[in-house]
Amino acid sequence: MTINVLGAGLAGCEAAWQIAKRGIKVRLYEMKPSKMTPAHQSTDFCELICSNSLKAARIESAAGLLKEEMRRIGSLLMECADQCAVPAGGALAVDRHRFSAMVTHALRHHPLIEILEQEVVDLPENGITVVATGPLTSDALARKIADLCGGALHFFDAAAPIVTAQSIDMQFAFAASRYDKGEDNAYINCPMNKEQYESFYAALVSAERAPRHDVDVQNPKVYEGCMPVEILAQRGHDTLRFGPMKPVGLRDPATGHRPWAVVQLRSENAEKSMYNLVGFQTNLKFPEQKRVFGMIPALHDAEYVRYGVMHRNTFLDSPRLLASDYSMKNRPSLFFAGQMTGVEGYMESASSGMMAGINAVKRLRNKETVTLPPTTMIGALSRYIADETVSDFQPMGANLGILPPLTEQIRDKRQRAGAYAARALSELEGYINRLKEEREDNI
Numbered sequence: 001m002t003i004n005v006l007g008a009g010l011a012g013c014e015a016a017w018q019i020a021k022r023g024i025k026v027r028l029y030e031m032k033p034s035k036m037t038p039a040h041q042s043t044d045f046c047e048l049i050c051s052n053s054l055k056a057a058r059i060e061s062a063a064g065l066l067k068e069e070m071r072r073i074g075s076l077l078m079e080c081a082d083q084c085a086v087p088a089g090g091a092l093a094v095d096r097h098r099f100s101a102m103v104t105h106a107l108r109h110h111p112l113i114e115i116l117e118q119e120v121v122d123l124p125e126n127g128i129t130v131v132a133t134g135p136l137t138s139d140a141l142a143r144k145i146a147d148l149c150g151g152a153l154h155f156f157d158a159a160a161p162i163v164t165a166q167s168i169d170m171q172f173a174f175a176a177s178r179y180d181k182g183e184d185n186a187y188i189n190c191p192m193n194k195e196q197y198e199s200f201y202a203a204l205v206s207a208e209r210a211p212r213h214d215v216d217v218q219n220p221k222v223y224e225g226c227m228p229v230e231i232l233a234q235r236g237h238d239t240l241r242f243g244p245m246k247p248v249g250l251r252d253p254a255t256g257h258r259p260w261a262v263v264q265l266r267s268e269n270a271e272k273s274m275y276n277l278v279g280f281q282t283n284l285k286f287p288e289q290k291r292v293f294g295m296i297p298a299l300h301d302a303e304y305v306r307y308g309v310m311h312r313n314t315f316l317d318s319p320r321l322l323a324s325d326y327s328m329k330n331r332p333s334l335f336f337a338g339q340m341t342g343v344e345g346y347m348e349s350a351s352s353g354m355m356a357g358i359n360a361v362k363r364l365r366n367k368e369t370v371t372l373p374p375t376t377m378i379g380a381l382s383r384y385i386a387d388e389t390v391s392d393f394q395p396m397g398a399n400l401g402i403l404p405p406l407t408e409q410i411r412d413k414r415q416r417a418g419a420y421a422a423r424a425l426s427e428l429e430g431y432i433n434r435l436k437e438e439r440e441d442n443i
Helices: 010-020 062-073 076-083 096-108 139-149 194-206 229-233 286-293 346-364 377-385 413-437
Strands: 002-006 025-029 053-056 091-094 113-116 128-131 153-158 162-164 187-192 261-267 274-277 304-306 310-315 331-336
Touching: 002 010, 002 346, 010 025, 010 076, 010 096, 010 113, 010 128, 010 346, 053 062, 053 346, 062 076, 062 346, 062 377, 062 413, 076 091, 076 096, 076 346, 091 096, 096 113, 128 346, 187 194, 194 229, 194 286, 331 346, 346 377
Parallel strands: 002 025, 002 128, 025 113, 128 331
Antiparallel strands: 053 091, 153 310, 162 274, 162 304, 187 261, 261 274
């Protein structure tokens, strides 16, 4: 008995691992390195295309709770991420190259996982398959999926530039975490005064963008969290100062005052030899990126390891197509996982792959599939993508708003988040223990 997994991104790798750890053989298909997309840089699995941040680390947050739930279920990606962490204040960020290499090594050396490096252009007719080809699904397979689903939605995703550490002029920058939380050197902050910001803003909104023939350049449909900075800036003169360039919680030691605006740089690797521009996903032409971002005083002579890029993503109208176990309603042997299902974010994608893999095994063994309690973040996300009452379906990341309300009223925001987390983890543990008592295999 073998289960097919299409795609070795975060969702596909987690799905393959969960299947194999339950004693079932896996055929894992990945088109790299025989076919690469413009967004791909590495031949390893689980490549982090945009940021290297996996969002907030503390359990008393939606993103932190999601990751803790994954740890308790036995996530390969969380195990690797924890071992590859780099300083990022209150976030869990990873050395992206080490993280990908570690996941790749684990999968390639698992005796039950067969790696097939080839492009899949059609959906397997027989057996059970998990489709986790993600936002960079090849055109041929995307057409097949669209045909099967009666049409697919498209949006566009952008990645931020990465610069070398040695090219950052620290005369115009300082190391600090916002509100002094976390490690002192988690971020390099590039302050700007009002005049510098005004000039930068004017250059940014008028800069030339890279041409796209397959997207409406003026009104591209993108994840809010990956909105190109130049499009975000068009929403208003001070939008950036309340978004990726917000100065709150920071004090420039050179002036003793809060800057007018700040660009934060976050380390890309454990050696801190590379830094990405936080929140600066972009579709500007490469020379324009160098010119406009060079107006940031600390980056006047920056050397770019990678310029920002914009690429196509695809997701399904999941409430009409998928059940909460991530299987197709009209074809239960076919599961989908990852951003294609409409979960937004790295670990959200991995969590869907985890559940799709677990349920693929259960379906193979003719057992009832599982959906975690709605009070858990994983359970709430899987229910959201299958909620038929959602008419205008949009991708959703982990957030406390999708969890059922607490029975008690708690005014303090942090205490309220802590109560959500305590309830979720308690019910998750209870759910796992009940399955063990019923002699079901581990979720």
